[in-house]
Amino acid sequence: MSIEIKVPQLGESISTATVARWLKKPGEVVNMDEAIVELETDKVSVEVPSPKTGVMGAQLVQEGQEVSVGTLLTVLEDGASVIESAQSKSVSVQDAKQAEPSVSVAADNKPVSMPAARKMMEEKNITVDQVAGTGRGGRITRDDVVQFLDQKENPVKASGPVVPRQDDPREERVKMTRLRRTVARRLKEAQETAAMLTTFNEVDMSAVINMRTLYKEAFNKKHEGSRLGFMSFFVKATVSALQEYPAINAQIDGEDIIYRHFVNMGIAVGGPNGLVVPVLKDADQMSFAQIEGQIIDFAKRARSNTLKLADLSGGTFSITNGGIYGSLMSTPILNMPQSGILGMHAIKERPVAVNGQVVIRPMMYLALSYDHRIVDGKEAVSFLVHIKERIENPERLLLDV
Structure with a gap:
């Protein structure tokens, strides 16, 4: 059989x-x-x-x-x-x-195009003779068609013939993985499509650090498989801010705006093949322990390359924490078609003015990149202030005020 x-x-x-x-x-x-x-x-x-x-x-x-x-x-x-x-x-x-069948050339001696590439060429009225195939045996892939369209829409004016680059013997040429090519294309798409701006603020982490120190051991003991970290506080604070400013949790679809009455929070984590963004589904319904446990699970599966497609789809907003790599400040790029992404950074002790006195406090810079087509500057600034107030006064998260 x-x-x-x-x-x-x-x-x-x-x-x-x-x-x-x-x-x-x-x-x-x-x-x-x-x-x-x-x-x-x-x-x-x-x-x-x-x-x-x-x-x-x-x-x-x-x-x-x-x-x-x-x-x-x-x-x-x-x-x-x-x-x-x-x-x-x-x-x-x-x-x-x-x-194994050989499919590099069709019966009419023309290059073979893969199904996805063939469909796109039919939609864009492109012939196989116009596209150079980079797949095995000269096959035309979907990426080849996308590259052809990009070159057609953004032609590069050259003063003379293009001379192929000669590799230095000390260099190593490695073909980009499909995942890396897709990440590059999507990030460039975000820059070209969205009217992207970034606004900044800073937050005093003293209250969260004190609360975490006080309850971390009891929390970890009660909730096996979870560890009380900072991310759950920021997820909770961000959910609260998204409920207050729903446009940042929405997306543009043609000439319409889709407002969502739920929050699926994307959490950027590093894996062996690069950065991936698994999604906390219905994060607005999750407890601190559920958030921390799910993030730990995502990190483990990202390292072992066992995340499923369902884990990576459906996000409505994203958080990225460059602070774990030592980043002090950055301008995160939108994860299209989302309208906002929050960037967390390293916690550094700095002198700040409190009640007229200069004191040393653990401070973190926050960055919000947003699509100005749907989010106004006032909303973006107020969104970050909302998060700042709840991180500096975490009891407000518990009391929902």
């Missing part, structure tokens, strides 16, 4: 992926739920597991190839006799290669 292994549904608004690497070889026995191939999407890496124990057939797509949802990846041969035979002998590598 043959079982087809296809590209699964990849999540919200994701229709294509890149085959990052094959984890199994043709003729190899694969156990149930064992990963066969790793796919890299715009947001996260996904492993495709085997639905049954069987013997893997030919690799029908190559590493680096772009595939769409439903694409046939390989075929699994099921049955005791097949498995027993595979365990007693290995399939030659040459036979496996011969079984």
Whole structure:
């Protein structure tokens, strides 16, 4: 019995992926739920597991190839006799290669375009002859079409022929991962689309530090799997501010504004493949312990590269904490289509004036980047002041005042 292994549904608004690497070889026995191939999407890496124990057939797509949802990846041969035979002998590598189809050139000798690229070219009235393919065997990928459109809309005027850059022998050229290319494209898109501004304030962390010191041990003991940190205070304060200034939790959709009566808080965390932003769903309904526990779980899964697509989708606002890397001040970039992002920074003891006296206090700079198309400057400034007041007086978070 043959079982087809296809590209699964990849999540919200994701229709294509890149085959990052094959984890199994043709003729190899694969156990149930064992990963066969790793796919890299715009947001996260996904492993495709085997639905049954069987013997893997030919690799029908190559590493680096772009595939769409439903694409046939390989075929699994099921049955005791097949498995027993595979365990007693290995399939030659040459036979496996011969079984793989060659799809670099179509029947009319024109370059092959991947499904997502072909769809985009049809929508934009582009022919395959106009786009240079960078995929395996010269295949045209969706990124190739996007790059072609960017060059068409923003032509670079050159005084002479373009000379290919010669690499220095002391340099190393490494192809960008799909995730890194997507991050770069989305950040540039945010700069070009939104009327992005950043406003700053500073907050005295004394009250939160004292409260954390006083209750940290009891909190950690009662809520196993959680550790009382600063992020839960900022999430709570930000939720309160978003409820007071709903435009910062909204987004522009064409000529409409979508206001949300809930808060899905994106928390930026570092992973082996770069920065990812998993989402605290319904953060406005979560307790301090739930927030801290979920953030710890996100950090662990980001480091082990096991975050799911559902963890990264649906955010309405984001928080990034450059302070853990020592950043004193920054201007965070919007996570489109969100309208705001809060930047936290390092806590530094500085002299400040309090009641006419110069005292040393642990201070943190806060930054709010926002889309000025939907958020007015007064709202943005008031939003940061709202957070500042609740961090400096954390009892207001508990009393909801």
